Amino acid sequence: MTHSVEAAMAAFTPMLPLAIGLSGGADSTALLLACARRWPGQVSAIHVHHGLQAAADNFEQHCITLCAQLEVPLTVQRVDARHARGQSPEDAARTARYQALQAAVAAHTVVPASIALAQHADDQVETLLLALSRGAGVAGLAAMPAQWQRGGLAWHRPLLEVPGADIRRWLQAQHQTWVEDPTNSDERYTRNRIRARLLPALEAVFPAFRATFARSASHAAQAKELLLELAEQDLAQVGNPPRITALQALSTARQANVLRHWLLIAHQTTPASSQLAQLQQQIRACTTRGHRIHLKVGRGFVLRAGAVLDWYN
Ligand SMILES: Nc1ncnc2c1ncn2[C@@H]1O[C@H](COP(=O)(O)OP(=O)(O)OP(=O)(O)O)[C@@H](O)[C@H]1O
Numbered sequence: 001m002t003h004s005v006e007a008a009m010a011a012f013t014p015m016l017p018l019a020i021g022l023s024g025g026a027d028s029t030a031l032l033l034a035c036a037r038r039w040p041g042q043v044s045a046i047h048v049h050h051g052l053q054a055a056a057d058n059f060e061q062h063c064i065t066l067c068a069q070l071e072v073p074l075t076v077q078r079v080d081a082r083h084a085r086g087q088s089p090e091d092a093a094r095t096a097r098y099q100a101l102q103a104a105v106a107a108h109t110v111v112p113a114s115i116a117l118a119q120h121a122d123d124q125v126e127t128l129l130l131a132l133s134r135g136a137g138v139a140g141l142a143a144m145p146a147q148w149q150r151g152g153l154a155w156h157r158p159l160l161e162v163p164g165a166d167i168r169r170w171l172q173a174q175h176q177t178w179v180e181d182p183t184n185s186d187e188r189y190t191r192n193r194i195r196a197r198l199l200p201a202l203e204a205v206f207p208a209f210r211a212t213f214a215r216s217a218s219h220a221a222q223a224k225e226l227l228l229e230l231a232e233q234d235l236a237q238v239g240n241p242p243r244i245t246a247l248q249a250l251s252t253a254r255q256a257n258v259l260r261h262w263l264l265i266a267h268q269t270t271p272a273s274s275q276l277a278q279l280q281q282q283i284r285a286c287t288t289r290g291h292r293i294h295l296k297v298g299r300g301f302v303l304r305a306g307a308v309l310d311w312y313n
Pocket of ligand 1: 020021022023024025026027028029046047048049050097116117118119123181
């Protein structure tokens with residue numbers, strides 16, 4: 001089931017004070033308005049000024065006007081979101097935004113206990129479809145969590161079960177304006193093509209897709225947790241660096257799971273599916289003293305070092 005803005009707000013019980021990540025678009029404008037009414041004097045806003053588009057100043061101006069009208073303290077954090085090679089502009093902007101939100105929280109006069117972002121049910125479906133289009137595993141299919149802890153703060157997405165159109169209708173009913181992001185209609189971005197072309201088709205074929213896709217994402221999120229627990233136990237068993245004979249004693253799926261975990265937590269790298277398959281084949285074939293393993297994996301190489309696997313880059 002999807003929820004109305006009112007129902008989602010009724011179910012939202014963050015630790016106060018609360019900061020809202022305010023872009024100036026419809027969704028975060030609605031979230032700020034609803035939260036400022038519900039917890040007067042306990043809500044602040046943070047706007048990250050990307051300087052990416054000419055429209056950035058309009059967003060900032062809207063945030064200043066809205067916060068003044070609601071008597072909500074606003075921090076504007078400027079960032080340089082230029083993207084590094086191999087990183088998409090959207091990813092760079094997102095990473096810079098999370099860092100800026102965190103930095104702005106520390107600079108706030110009243111440090112909030114929680115921070116809320118305004119992603120909604122359509123955003124969740126888009127994230128899930130993007131994950132599917134990349135061939136993601138369970139971790140990607142888990143899509144966006146409704147809450148998590150990071151940097152001593154509780155992060156929330158209270159509108160994650162509310163359809164985007166309902167948020168806009170709610171805002172119109174409150175006679176509240178917002179700024180339309182001009183890049184939202186730019187179909188060079190995959191996310192926007194999904195929104196413009198796929199969501200209407202899904203609506204026609206599976207009218208309940210927002211709720212059912214969200215259910216799948218939460219099943220995947222649960223499976224992701226189990227895989228993580230198992231990987232932690234298995235890594236403790238095979239050791240870090242992992243012993244080859246201990247890896248060989250695991251089933252193929254479990255071995256893949258623990259190898260991915262080892263590479264991520266010990267070396268901050270993620271193997272491509274084909275690299276992992278090759279590595280597993282080498283582990284299987286490693287039955288003699290002289291068997292060499294030396295494979296490109298993620299950002300570096302895995303090699304055999306006697307009885308264990310090692311990694312370098
Ligand atoms: N420039 C920004 N400054 C502060 N928070 C932001 C900014 N951009 C996005 N956010 C927060 O992250 C959430 C998700 O961002 P995203 O870019 O997916 O949405 P958006 O289209 O900007 O949404 P909205 O309609 O709220 O503006 C937003 O709802 C908002 O809470």
